[in-house]
Amino acid sequence: MKIAVLIKQTPDTAELPKVSADEVRTGDVKAAMVINPWDEFAAEEAVRLDERFGAETVAITLGGPEATDALKHALAMGVAGAKRIDDSQLPDGDIWLTATLLAAAVQAEGEVDLVLTGKQSVDENSGSVHVGVAQKLGYPLLTNVVEIQEVEGGQVRAVRLVDGARETVQVPLPAVISVGKEINEPRYPSFMGIRKASRAQIPTLTPEELGVAVPDSHVRWDRIRKPEERKTQVQIFDGATVEEKAAKLVDALLAEKVI
Ligand SMILES: Cc1cc2nc3c(=O)[nH]c(=O)nc-3n(C[C@H](O)[C@H](O)[C@H](O)COP(=O)(O)OP(=O)(O)OC[C@H]3O[C@@H](n4cnc5c(N)ncnc54)[C@H](O)[C@@H]3O)c2cc1C
Structure with missing residues (x-):
């Protein structure tokens, strides 16, 4: 069995609030970059499927040279190989462009049985790249x-989490699967894994090498801005009894016309 796992590099979630609209607009994000947390679950599942059934595993990213760090994290976890599609010459993309290139890289791997992805990215958050990849691959x-x-x-055969329930479904291979965080507990890379990954040479692919004409983006993002900061205020009501505190709270809510 061959498994391709799609890995995106994203800002560390602790630093996400500091990312400015300008940084998003120019793509020059200053935050510490890590493997997209959702993709750690996909990488872990690829390694576990290898342990259970025996599989050849490869991690694929679309990103700049710095995105190799995210691939190396997947390698250190136990994914066997990695490829990076270079996006440095690409125009601002949309979901369709991303999905087209990732699908082409999967196809270039030959007979892939499973494509594993995270449920969403923590930065652009569309939760839709895997939909495009599945569509492109059929x-x-x-x-x-x-x-x-x-x-x-x-x-x-897999279990999906749906609103308030779990459903068991079966589909023929090859298939695309996006995973939720309930699927596993991603392992910490071992010291040996980190050493091995740090020495790995990761091949870079260009759209030309993949035989893909870069599609025009259908979507333009004209205006990127952060929402206004919400002004909040905290007030604590003293009182000898619960009734007294509740009465003061009710008075304050009435004064503010909340109730
Ligand atoms: C402000 C802003 C607004 C945008 N609005 C739109 C819009 O309305 N429509 C539109 O089409 N595009 C839009 N884009 C562009 C879009 O965000 C990008 O094209 C991006 O590729 C969408 O991916 P995502 O990060 O949301 O991934 P998701 O769909 O959330 O990711 C799902 C999974 O796909 C895989 N994956 C995603 N990206 C990669 C990658 N680069 N390499 C490897 N695996 C990956 C990962 O496994 C990930 O867990 C916008 C971008 C910005 C910055």
Whole structure:
């Protein structure tokens, strides 16, 4: 079995609030960059499927040279190989452009049985790249998967989390699966894994090498701005009894015309 796992590099969530609209506009984000946390679950699942069923695993990213660090994190976790599609010469992309290039890189790997992705990225957050990848490849798509039960006889059986319930579904391989955080507990890379990953040479692919004409973006982002900061104020009401405190709270809410 061959598994491709799609890995995006994103700002460290602790630094996300500091990212300015200008940095997003220019793409020159100053925050510390890490593997997209959702993609750690996908990388972990690829390694676990290898341990359970035996699989050749490869991590693929679309990003600049610095995105190799995210790939190296996946390698250190135990994913066997990695490829980076270079985006430095690309225009501002949209979901369709991203999906087109990632799907082409998956196809270039030959017979891939499973494409694993995170549920969403923590920065641009559209939760839709895997939909485009599945469409481009013509593979069935299972989203928000929280358990992969069996891969056998050319089929994969998995459990999806849906509103208030879990559903078990089966689709023929090859397939695209986006995973939720309930699927596993990503391992910390081992010291040996980190050493091995740090020495790895990661091949870079260009759209030309993938034989892809870069599609025009259908979407332009004209205005990027942060929402106004919300002004809040905290007031604590003293009182000898709960009734007294509640009465003061009711008076304040009435004065503010909240009730
Ligand atoms: C402010 C702003 C607004 C935008 N608005 C739109 C819009 O309305 N429509 C539109 O089409 N585009 C829009 N874009 C562009 C869009 O965000 C990008 O094209 C991006 O590729 C969408 O991916 P995402 O990060 O939301 O990924 P998601 O769809 O949230 O990611 C899902 C999974 O796909 C995989 N994945 C995603 N990106 C990569 C990658 N680069 N390499 C490897 N794996 C990856 C990961 O496994 C990830 O967990 C906008 C961008 C910005 C900055």
